[in-house]
Amino acid sequence: xxxxxxxxxxxxxxELIGDRNVILTGANDISEAKKNEISFLGNLKYFxxxxxxxxGIIFVADDTDISKFQNxxxxxxxxxxxxxxxxxxIIEKEQLCPIEKNVHKSVFIAGDAKVGKSAYIGHNVVIxxxxxxxxxxxxxxxxxIGKGVKIGKDCLVYPNVVIRENTVIGNRIIIQPGAxxxxxxxxxxxxxxxxQKVPHMGHxxxxxxVEIGANTTIDRATTGATKxxxxxKIDNLVQIAHNVxxxxxxxxxxxxxxxxxxxxxxxxxxxxxxxxxxxxxIGNNVTIASQSGISGxxxxxxxxxxxPMANIKQSIKIRTLMRKLPDMYQDLxxxxxxxxxxxx
Numbered sequence: 001x002x003x004x005x006x007x008x009x010x011x012x013x014x015e016l017i018g019d020r021n022v023i024l025t026g027a028n029d030i031s032e033a034k035k036n037e038i039s040f041l042g043n044l045k046y047f048x049x050x051x052x053x054x055x056g057i058i059f060v061a062d063d064t065d066i067s068k069f070q071n072x073x074x075x076x077x078x079x080x081x082x083x084x085x086x087x088x089x090i091i092e093k094e095q096l097c098p099i100e101k102n103v104h105k106s107v108f109i110a111g112d113a114k115v116g117k118s119a120y121i122g123h124n125v126v127i128x129x130x131x132x133x134x135x136x137x138x139x140x141x142x143x144x145i146g147k148g149v150k151i152g153k154d155c156l157v158y159p160n161v162v163i164r165e166n167t168v169i170g171n172r173i174i175i176q177p178g179a180x181x182x183x184x185x186x187x188x189x190x191x192x193x194x195x196q197k198v199p200h201m202g203h204x205x206x207x208x209x210v211e212i213g214a215n216t217t218i219d220r221a222t223t224g225a226t227k228x229x230x231x232x233k234i235d236n237l238v239q240i241a242h243n244v245x246x247x248x249x250x251x252x253x254x255x256x257x258x259x260x261x262x263x264x265x266x267x268x269x270x271x272x273x274x275x276x277x278x279x280x281x282i283g284n285n286v287t288i289a290s291q292s293g294i295s296g297x298x299x300x301x302x303x304x305x306x307x308p309m310a311n312i313k314q315s316i317k318i319r320t321l322m323r324k325l326p327d328m329y330q331d332l333x334x335x336x337x338x339x340x341x342x343x344x
Contacts, residue, residue: 004024014075024036034056061077110131128146137157140156165182170209200220200242221242222242256276257274261278267284277295288305
């Protein structure tokens with residue numbers, strides 16, 4: 001990347017204050033940025049670092065008082081973090097562009113598989129019968145793609161991903177290293193005290209613009225489909241069980257586990273290390289705090305947390321009171337002794 005400050009201001013739709021000709025070639029944190037790098041002030045607790053930074057350009061919010069930014073080049077924007085994200089996207093795209101658009105000679109591709117134009121298929125990839133891969137996809141080394149898988153256009157599948165048979169993946173999907181899509185669900189029937197495996201004959205369907213984090217697992221359905229809606233972002237180390245449905249534009253944070261046949265609506269946020277039991281219905285626009293245990297249905301627009309779960313405000317009160325339990329216990333012991341002494 002090489003941009004002048006004036007070119008950058010146009011890209012982020014901001015107001016430039018300072019040298020319009022300064023050259024920018026990268027981006028960095030506010031405390032580490034150098035004179036040819038871009039940074040941003042997204043939180044005023046880093047204001048002191050912003051005054052000291054060597055960054056060539058600093059994105060700040062429109063209402064920031066810049067009177068103390070002497071000899072600094074500033075671009076005022078409505079959302080500094082979003083402007084910074086635009087820059088990072090430019091850098092990322094340039095890093096991916098040099099990847100040669102071809103199929104490596106070590107790849108196995110079944111005779112009836114279809115690979116779109118301008119695709120990159122890296123070392124030791126296996127593509128089984130009936131697979132279809134869209135234009136401009138990038139499949140990195142050591143990926144396994146099972147029979148009948150459909151992958152849309154402009155997707156990124158990073159190394160060591162496994163995509164099992166009949167999975168359907170939309171456009172512009174990012175799958176981080178080590179993810180497993182379409183593995184068998186954890187389903188067993190107890191027969192005379194022994195666990196008998198339930199075959200999982202369904203598949204996984206993933207919409208457009210979904211990101212799936214490293215070492216996340218999404219199990220295939222017993223029958224039918226496990227579904228992930230368009231725009232949903234799933235962090236690392238998340239477990240999504242068979243026949244789960246997740247709506248559009250959800251955020252599922254690391255180490256969350258969602259048990260079988262649970263349904264999440266649209267725009268749901270699930271904090272890290274949260275567990276959801278099976279067969280629940282979680283409404284639209286729900287927020288679940290980190291480290292929660294969800295054992296019941298949740299209506300639209302609710303905010304919950306804790307284990308057992310409660311309204312988020314009630315959950316905070318409970319956790320606050322729990323810290324006071326040792327003192328409360330001692331007070332109860334004193335009251336009990338006082339009553340005993342009074343009646344003795």
